[in-house]
Amino acid sequence: MTTPFLEVKNLNVSFPTEDGEVMASQDISFNVALGETLAIVGESGSGKSVSNLAVMGLHNRARTNISGEAWLNLASGPVDVISAPEETVRRLRGKSMAMIFQDPMSALHPYYSIGDQLSEAWRLYNEGSKSDGIKRAAQMLDLVGIPDAARRVQEYPHQFSGGMRQRVMIAMALINNPSLLIADEPTTALDVTVQSQILQLLRDMQKEFNMAVILITHDLGVVAEVADRVNVMYAGKIVEKAGIDSIYYNSLHPYTMGLLSSIPRVDQLGGHRLKTIPGQPPSLIGLPAGCSFRSRCEFASNVTGNLCATSAPLLEIKAPEHASRCHLSVEQLNEFNPSDVRGTHK
Amino acid sequence: MLKYVTKRLAYTLIVLVLVSLTVFIIFNFLPIDPARLTCGKSCFPALIEANRHRLGLDVPWWEQWIRFMHGLVAGRNYAEGSAALHCGAPSFGYSFNQHSCVTTIIGQAFPVTFGLAIGSFFLWIVLGVTLGVVAARFKGRLADRLATAFVLIGTSLPTFISGILILLFVALKFNLLNPIEMGMWHSPFTDPFGYFKEFIFPCITLALAYAASYTRFTRSNVIETSSEDFIRTAKAKGLSNKVILRKHTLRAALSPIITIAGLDFAGLLGGAIITEGIFNLPGLGRLSLKAVLIDYDLPVILATTLLAAAFVVVANLLVDIAYAYIDPRVRVG
Numbered sequence: 002m003t004t005p006f007l008e009v010k011n012l013n014v015s016f017p018t019e020d021g022e023v024m025a026s027q028d029i030s031f032n033v034a035l036g037e038t039l040a041i042v043g044e045s046g047s048g049k050s051v052s053n054l055a056v057m058g059l060h061n062r063a064r065t066n067i068s069g070e071a072w073l074n075l076a077s078g079p080v081d082v083i084s085a086p087e088e089t090v091r092r093l094r095g096k097s098m099a100m101i102f103q104d105p106m107s108a109l110h111p112y113y114s115i116g117d118q119l120s121e122a123w124r125l126y127n128e129g130s131k132s133d134g135i136k137r138a139a140q141m142l143d144l145v146g147i148p149d150a151a152r153r154v155q156e157y158p159h160q161f162s163g164g165m166r167q168r169v170m171i172a173m174a175l176i177n178n179p180s181l182l183i184a185d186e187p188t189t190a191l192d193v194t195v196q197s198q199i200l201q202l203l204r205d206m207q208k209e210f211n212m213a214v215i216l217i218t219h220d221l222g223v224v225a226e227v228a229d230r231v232n233v234m235y236a237g238k239i240v241e242k243a244g245i246d247s248i249y250y251n252s253l254h255p256y257t258m259g260l261l262s263s264i265p266r267v268d269q270l271g272g273h274r275l276k277t278i279p280g281q282p283p284s285l286i287g288l289p290a291g292c293s294f295r296s297r298c299e300f301a302s303n304v305t306g307n308l309c310a311t312s313a314p315l316l317e318i319k320a321p322e323h324a325s326r327c328h329l330s331v332e333q334l335n336e337f338n339p340s341d342v343r344g345t346h347k
Numbered sequence: 348m349l350k351y352v353t354k355r356l357a358y359t360l361i362v363l364v365l366v367s368l369t370v371f372i373i374f375n376f377l378p379i380d381p382a383r384l385t386c387g388k389s390c391f392p393a394l395i396e397a398n399r400h401r402l403g404l405d406v407p408w409w410e411q412w413i414r415f416m417h418g419l420v421a422g423r424n425y426a427e428g429s430a431a432l433h434c435g436a437p438s439f440g441y442s443f444n445q446h447s448c449v450t451t452i453i454g455q456a457f458p459v460t461f462g463l464a465i466g467s468f469f470l471w472i473v474l475g476v477t478l479g480v481v482a483a484r485f486k487g488r489l490a491d492r493l494a495t496a497f498v499l500i501g502t503s504l505p506t507f508i509s510g511i512l513i514l515l516f517v518a519l520k521f522n523l524l525n526p527i528e529m530g531m532w533h534s535p536f537t538d539p540f541g542y543f544k545e546f547i548f549p550c551i552t553l554a555l556a557y558a559a560s561y562t563r564f565t566r567s568n569v570i571e572t573s574s575e576d577f578i579r580t581a582k583a584k585g586l587s588n589k590v591i592l593r594k595h596t597l598r599a600a601l602s603p604i605i606t607i608a609g610l611d612f613a614g615l616l617g618g619a620i621i622t623e624g625i626f627n628l629p630g631l632g633r634l635s636l637k638a639v640l641i642d643y644d645l646p647v648i649l650a651t652t653l654l655a656a657a658f659v660v661v662a663n664l665l666v667d668i669a670y671a672y673i674d675p676r677v678r679v680g
Contacts, residue, residue, distance in 0.1 A: 059582055095585030107576040111676060112598050122584045157675040
């Protein structure tokens with residue numbers, strides 16, 4: 002196996018507030034290699050964005066407590082972006098790592114033309130005049146599938162549709178050929194038809210630029226389309242990590258199982274009610290001891306003793322390349338895993 | 348763009364015509380007979396009627412209005428024979444009270460008000476925006492608190508207090524201003540120092556009052572813009588904080604200030620009644636105050652009202668045009 006480009010080790014991010022410390026993400030460890038796509042799945046507030054914003058250094062350091070490590074294995078040598086000086090991290094942003102965001106409608110500056118904004122990003126790391134930058138911007142727009150790029154480069158964000166703006170964001174993120182692209186819910190704000198186009202584009206761009214891609218999403222359908230590996234997050238922690246097939250066909254965590262069986266499916270017509278996971282995720286302030294998911298877990302009663310309430314499960318390897326944060330044994334988990342999820346997904 | 352401007356210009360003219368009509372209608376219902384005001388106690392009816400005719404007050408109000416509008420464009424003649432008077436275009440009428448064409452009177456008062464408005468405008472924009480940006484940048488820290496204190500003092504001190512304080516405890520106490528010379532006209536071209544001395548204190552007085560609200564406005568706009576998604580994008584690109592603030596945050600945060608600044612400036616051009624009064628500046632504010640309270644000088648009141656309205660309406664137009672240049676969402680629909 003090649004060395005991963007990004008290695009995150011025991012990353013903790015928390016925000017001190019008046020009510021107490023919000024433990025937004027805890028003990029996060031993962032790797033991504035060049036050419037590989039890692040999906041991070043979880044509901045709102047599960048810490049998936051927060052941990053990646055920390056990698057990008059986009060948190061306000063004065064108002065955030067960050068500990069742990071996040072190594073970028075650059076050609077010039079590895080850099081830990083968590084402990085590196087702010088200025089060093091800034092010079093990696095846009096060049097070695099780039100990020101695109103959920104809402105392309107508000108992510109572009111309304112007063113500057115697309116060409117201005119792209120060439121600004123390019124000129125930050127390249128010698129060249131503004132008109133060189135605009136030319137380069139047009140090339141990038143062309144690459145991400147915006148028709149008539151030479152003309153549209155002079156237009157403003159409000160003249161683009163949502164899907165086109167997300168293409169612009171991708172073009173801007175890739176203009177300096179970064180090795181890591183973090184896509185934070187890139188399709189959530191878009192129409193369904195546009196969603197798959199953007200996913201296809203991300204896949205194409207990954208091949209073109211041989212990037213490591215982290216795809217943050219709450220949509221398991223999106224994950225199935227593009228990811229190589231999946232991290233499932235719940236209440237600030239990774240609860241399951243595995244290859245894409247293992248997650249879908251052989252999930253080893255009750256939360257993931259719940260997510261999978263709550264996807265509406267066209268092959269199960271008839272009077273079924275859509276399955277849901279009862280309850281709410283816990284508050285991230287003063288998390289209780291034990292497993293964060295236990296109050297919503299269908300299978301907690303199968304664990305001997307009161308283990309779920311007293312001790313937090315560790316993220317342990319339960320099968321090859323497959324880790325899960327659960328007290329249940331692999332045999333028990335396999336037994337509970339709904340067979341329709343395992344059997345009929347193709 | 349040209350079409351847009353033409354359309355807005357047409358609207359502006361319509362508004363001004365409506366304002367002038369409204370003022371004429373109101374004056375028509377006032378229990379003041381302008382003709383009676385033309386002569387003192389020992390007046391006799393024949394003279395009043397003669398003056399009424401000479402001033403063109405013996406026709407219905409709408410005809411007076413038409414003559415007024417005509418005078419604005421072509422100038423106007425009053426009376427006949429040896430007493431004949433001519434007020435050249437644009438004629439705002441004739442003030443019997445001051446025995447002068449209103450345009451001449453305005454022409455003397457306006458440069459004073461204009462100087463005051465320009466000077467204080469410059470001061471308050473620089474002071475207000477700078478303090479606002481600094482406060483936003485150091486939110487919650489000492490600089491922010493000092494700026495907040497300034498805002499509090501500035502907004503709660505009316506100009507008739509701050510003006511008097513500045514006049515008594517700064518200008519006069521340190522002999523910076525000669526009380527006898529106050530109100531005398533110093534040309535900025537032949538006597539720039541005298542002009543500066545005369546105007547700096549009233550300008551500061553006005554600027555303090557306005558700068559406070561601009562500080563508050565700038566501060567909250569900068570803070571609000573800083574949390575916009577496009578600022579996060581700029582950060583993710585790798586831009587430095589300095590560039591982000593200068594190029595991305597301020598561009599978006601300061602644009603709305605142009606709107607209020609334009610209107611505030613236009614409002615000041617109509618005359619700063621209190622400040623002009625305190626510093627004895629013979630500007631439009633004092634002119635209209637005197638016309639209203641002492642002389643019942645209707646032609647002057649009419650002219651200053653119309654002018655003030657015109658400044659605001661034209662400023663509105665200019666602000667909208669400026670906005671089209673700044674915000675592409677307005678320019679290219």
